[in-house]
Amino acid sequence: MSPITVAVAADNAGVALKKLIAEQLEGDVRVAEVLDYGVHDDSDDRAYPRLGLAAAEAVARGDADRAVLICGTGIGMCISANKVDGVRATVAHDSYSAERSIKSNDCQVLTMGSRVIGPELAKRLVDEWLGYSFDPSSASAAKVAYITDYEHQS
Numbered sequence: 001m002s003p004i005t006v007a008v009a010a011d012n013a014g015v016a017l018k019k020l021i022a023e024q025l026e027g028d029v030r031v032a033e034v035l036d037y038g039v040h041d042d043s044d045d046r047a048y049p050r051l052g053l054a055a056a057e058a059v060a061r062g063d064a065d066r067a068v069l070i071c072g073t074g075i076g077m078c079i080s081a082n083k084v085d086g087v088r089a090t091v092a093h094d095s096y097s098a099e100r101s102i103k104s105n106d107c108q109v110l111t112m113g114s115r116v117i118g119p120e121l122a123k124r125l126v127d128e129w130l131g132y133s134f135d136p137s138s139a140s141a142a143k144v145a146y147i148t149d150y151e152h153q154s
């Protein structure tokens with residue numbers, strides 16, 4: 001896989017973890033570019049959908065290949081990102097879910113909760129997650145296509 005562009009975003013609950021994840025991504029040879037949609041410090045109290053939607057829209061436009069979004073639980077970021085057409089987002093705080101989010105579901109967006117997961121595990125999951133790719137010839141592809149078809153109907 002050639003190096004990819006990864007968007008990151010967080011609300012003020014997740015900004016410290018986002019900074020660690022962004023630094024790790026910037027040092028990863030599998031990542032060509034990190035696009036940071038904010039917030040940049042915890043004095044910025046913009047609500048999570050504003051940040052998460054901006055990053056997810058970047059994925060939908062093709063400006064980013066994937067995104068990592070952080071809030072307190074990961075839940076609000078996940079709900080927000082999934083509202084953007086063509087975007088599949090999941091909360092994952094364990095290795096197996098992070099893996100299957102790519103291999104089964106072709107999720108472009110991983111969300112995590114800074115109040116749920118510790119920084120070292122979060123960094124490890126992102127490292128693993130970068131190593132997975134979706135196989136469009138797999139049996140999972142038709143299942144994901146069902147979701148895309150549904151989106152296109154509405």
Ligand SMILES: O=C[C@H](O)[C@H](O)COP(=O)(O)O
Pocket residue numbers: 011013014048071072073074075076077
């Ligand atoms: O899902 C939402 C996030 O956890 C957010 O960081 C905190 O939201 P709240 O302030 O509404 O609890």
